[in-house]
Amino acid sequence: MTPSPAKTALGHIRVLDLSRVLAGPWCAQNLADLGADVIKVERPGTGDDTRSWGPPYLKDAAGADTLEAAYYLAANRNKRSITLDIASPEGQDIIRRLLPHCDVVLENYKVGQLKKYGLDYDSLRAIRPDLIYCSVTGFGQDGPYSHRAGYDFIVQGMGGFMSVTGERDGVPGGGPQKAGVAISDLMTGMYATIAILAALNHRERSGEGQRIDMALLDVQVAMMANMATNFLASGKPPVRWGNAHPNIVPYQTFAAADGHIIVAVGNDGQYRKFVVAGGRPELADDPRFSTNPERVRNRDILVPLLADMVAARSKQEWIDALEAAGVPCGPINRLDEVFANEQVQARGMEVVLPHPSGGEVHLPASPMKMSVTPPRHDMPPPTLGQHTVEVLGELLGMGEGEIDALRARGLV
Template sequence: MQNSPQHKTALGHIRVLDLTRVLAGPWCSQNLADLGAEVIKVERPGSGDDTRSWGPPYLKDHAGNNTSEAAYYLAANRGKQAITVDISTPEGQEIIRALVLQSDVVLENYKVGQLKKYGLDYASLQQIKPDIVYCSITGFGQNGPYAQRAGYDFIIQGMGGLMSLTGERDDLPGGGPQKAGVAITDLMTGMYATIAVLAALTHRDKTGEGQYIDMALLDVQVAMLANMGANYLHSGKAPQRWGNAHQNIVPYQTFATSDGHIIVAAGNDAQYRKFVQIGDKPELAEDQRFLTNPLRVQHRDILVPILAAMVQCKSKAEWISALEAAGVPCGPINNLDEVFHDSQVQARHMQIDMPHPCSGTVKLVASPLKLSKTPVQYEQAPPLLGQHTEHCLQQLLNFDDAKITHLKANGII
């Protein structure tokens, strides 16, 4: 919908009306914004997206004091314009409908049926904008026995099988189910939603038809099971947790060094022999119990404790250097300080600094998308609550000062 994009971007012609909050929906709209789409984020007056207050930590101002912008919110909302509209009011609903007429995509993650009572559901908006692409994100989808349930990433990781695969073996200390360290189901739902929106826009451009997209966190989590899901479907046996080990390859796991942890992934017998020789345990290369991978798997309970003691004799840096030189697949387990100081991460420019009105600059994790012709553009830091309300209403809907004053006085914006 933008007539003259300032930069050569993939989606500079697209306007997205974003009614989502928290993570899955905002992750999708941030992807679209990174690719050049104009994204208008609609929030509740006074409070806004729940994640604005999900801290600490918070962005600090010029004096070093906490602002109201939580790091959680900052992670998923760059590139957007922020407006506040009370959609529970008739006047607020009229504003949204007027913005829909100026938009290509609507994103929402309200409970099933909640927007229908406001006349902002797909069936209602499709009547006034037939080519609209409308994407709903919920925990369980628009149909089925769980459709009315609220869906949270942690719960979906459990229900969708991920936690049955993640965590230490039940027969070892600390064994049991474990969630992922980030809200991976939310993030993957945002990624799948991005793909679906782009596909629907391509269809619209070819046919003139809009369409409805029904995204569910549980569906995404089941799809994410990938080869493990296929293993179950073909064997009838539910895979078990193996912690940081591999059920079919030894050694293929984490080990504690003298000052940290490393991953060793010896995928063949030659790599195993190099590993134990570097660890000053050449006799393990000739031990008849450990000559081949099937034998090492069979005797893992004997071999792994010996390897664990061996690895603890050297530092993380010593092991990585020696194993890499010998061609044994390995890697460190970095904390986030080490991640953002890693030379490869820095070479790939995975941290960006953007101007911000409260702090001068804000540090953000960059997009991993690297496009040669239409590169990602970082045009707007995560916006303040309602930062662009007046601008959007004036520029897109031609509201005058008197109308904006009226809407403010009545708490509609």
């Protein structure tokens, strides 16, 4: 059945999601969390590429691996899955028949590929003039790179992120570093979500649909934020500082006896409290270290002394001591520690949903906290084609016999 629109912000919206992997599905999951009926269209037999991107895989009730990779589970909750061969004329016709029932089309095919199928924006808006059509690609719909395939890792490098991420050149481990998650993909999914919501709002006021052109490279350049404006203002590209700060010392990570902590000293008073808590008050009295400008000039002398001081105690001992002293600090948690954290638990950031396999799927919750229309967490990521009969029957009036005939021909 169609997800209930009750008490959701987007319960009146239906999204036809032709995207796969991460950026597009992340956007569609945001919309689904907010109540939209997201119909995920997948290839018969294989589905979204990420379904096989494991291990790890979801476990069934007996503890055996299912066919659902954890990667896929991360970006596909609250959706309905149908299988459809859109490369076939019959599949293309079904997409066109579904279109009047949908408000948004989301796709991440290569530039020009859907035009060959008659499923591009111009073709589909002829059927539904107020359609909102969002394309997600590596480099956008125009420009000299538009026909290149875009990958998050490559875009992190091309867009400047890796030039400011990683340890400094010349120190152990120095060199460019990508992020631990696919930030270009995820941020493109977030920007696409915002753009779709803005387009829906515009349509509500004007009745006018539009095309949205999202590119990973554009997003990566935009999210360089102050680093980008630092360069544009000065003409000098910023460099990598690892976990240190170019203008504040100490403002970095340190290895404690059993893990790492972050110390973010913002002024001279906090610095004194830090070294006093560590039993080294003389490091605050030393004129080489008494003020931040001097600490920056002498960081190569000071930081090893602070590192030795921190290494003498456990992570929790340091957190307790520095919080008591009013020194900004925090642990660097593994994910087991993250989900065991009392604040994370209090905020309900893990949800557990029953899965059609008979097991349970544990997922990070949506971080959007809304007093009237909170995000929903009622549908686990669907199995491949789980809702084909349901959706085609509900929206197009197809009977099971008609759908079985399509299935026999490999079209659904």
